[in-house]
Amino acid sequence: MVNQLTLIRPDDWHVHLRDGDALDTTVPAAAKYFGRSIIMPNLKLPVRNVNDALFYRQRILRHRPKDSQWLPLMVLYLTDDTSKKDISEAKKSGFVQAVKYYPAGATTNSASGVTQLERLDPIFNEIQESNLILQLHGEVTDQNIDIFDREAVFIDRHLRRIKEKFPELKIVLEHITTSQAAQYVEENDQYLAATITPQHLLYNRNDMLAGGIRPHLYCLPILKRDIHQKELIRAATSGSKKFFLGTDSAPHVSETKESACGCAGCFSHHAALEFYAEVFDQADAMHHLEAFASINGAQFYQLPLNKSKITLVKEPWTIPEEIPFCGSQLIPLAAGMALNWKLRLP
Ligand code: DOR
Ligand code: ZN
Numbered sequence: 001m002v003n004q005l006t007l008i009r010p011d012d013w014h015v016h017l018r019d020g021d022a023l024d025t026t027v028p029a030a031a032k033y034f035g036r037s038i039i040m041p042n043l044k045l046p047v048r049n050v051n052d053a054l055f056y057r058q059r060i061l062r063h064r065p066k067d068s069q070w071l072p073l074m075v076l077y078l079t080d081d082t083s084k085k086d087i088s089e090a091k092k093s094g095f096v097q098a099v100k101y102y103p104a105g106a107t108t109n110s111a112s113g114v115t116q117l118e119r120l121d122p123i124f125n126e127i128q129e130s131n132l133i134l135q136l137h138g139e140v141t142d143q144n145i146d147i148f149d150r151e152a153v154f155i156d157r158h159l160r161r162i163k164e165k166f167p168e169l170k171i172v173l174e175h176i177t178t179s180q181a182a183q184y185v186e187e188n189d190q191y192l193a194a195t196i197t198p199q200h201l202l203y204n205r206n207d208m209l210a211g212g213i214r215p216h217l218y219c220l221p222i223l224k225r226d227i228h229q230k231e232l233i234r235a236a237t238s239g240s241k242k243f244f245l246g247t248d249s250a251p252h253v254s255e256t257k258e259s260a261c262g263c264a265g266c267f268s269h270h271a272a273l274e275f276y277a278e279v280f281d282q283a284d285a286m287h288h289l290e291a292f293a294s295i296n297g298a299q300f301y302q303l304p305l306n307k308s309k310i311t312l313v314k315e316p317w318t319i320p321e322e323i324p325f326c327g328s329q330l331i332p333l334a335a336g337m338a339l340n341w342k343l344r345l346p
Contacts, residue, residue, distance in 0.1 A: 009306040010293035012037040014246030027063035029269035031070035035306035042109040046077035091130035098133035107220040128169040152180040177221040179231035195246025198275035204229040220264040237285035244297035253328040268333040277341035
């Protein structure tokens with residue numbers, strides 16, 4: 001039985017740090033585990049160009065703990081007005097790694113997202129030419145498409161076409177939630193990969209809805225049936241290079257989630273790596289955790305692997321019921337639950 005595991009320091013390829021006071025909590029939490037984190041650009045005023053990214057990056061770095069080498073990797077937010085110049089300047093900056101597509105109205109702070117994906121072809125072409133990464137929030141938002149089908153419909157309606165038209169565009173299908181997504185990515189070429197969150201590996205829609213609504217499990221794309229959860233576990237733990245860690249940790253103060261119209265998002269950075277360790281251990285696949293957490297993503301983004309290492313030990317602990325956040329509190333993912341794995345702090 002494995003009781004300890006040392007791995008190359010992992011990276012988080014998808015996180016929401018927010019801004020202002022939130023950075024007091026989110027930046028040290030990211031720096032505790034990760035070498036680098038891909039910072040989602042869906043602020044109240046989204047990160048639309050290289051200047052926005054530069055100033056946001058500076059605000060983030062002011063919160064980095066003194067002894068930490070952690071680096072934020074910045075992302076531009078696509079709008080209907082994004083220009084080719086925005087993309088080429090992002091590439092030149094050296095600190096913007098990717099461009100994020102949110103369909104307008106899909107999720108938190110997505111009002112400025114894209115209204116007609118087909119009109120982005122010239123921008124997709126520029127992203128392909130620049131060798132930046134296109135990150136997709138892969139859901140359609142039509143009112144007549146059931147919320148549980150939105151990811152699968154996105155693949156059929158949009159992703160297949162994008163893949164055909166831009167064969168060398170590097171795409172990450174973010175936070176996949178369905179067997180259709182896992183299989184589509186797995187069977188596709190080396191230009192397509194996917195991130196997988198801890199909540200989609202640990203839970204299914206029964207956990208969120210049976211016996212009472214649990215708003216702290218509400219995130220987007222929404223948790224699906226257990227058959228999809230099982231397929232995600234299989235894909236993540238398979239050793240395939242196409243899947244990697246993206247926590248999608250997305251904090252909201254508890255009042256905004258425990259509400260008549262609650263916000264989407266789960267905060268998971270209090271146990272970011274331990275959650276994945278739990279899943280990989282249960283699947284008897286601890287030997288694949290390092291590739292998923294520390295290698296596959298860096299290779300896809302064409303970045304060097306981190307030089308330092310971290311160690312996980314098998315040592316039971318209990319997740320706190322709440323965490324102070326922005327003058328209030330948030331309820332962390334799996335609050336009150338016992339975990340078997342723990343990061344060994346230096
Ligand atoms: O659940 C989610 N929360 N999904 C997203 O796409 C956005 C995120 C957030 O920013 O809260
Ligand atoms: Zn996200």
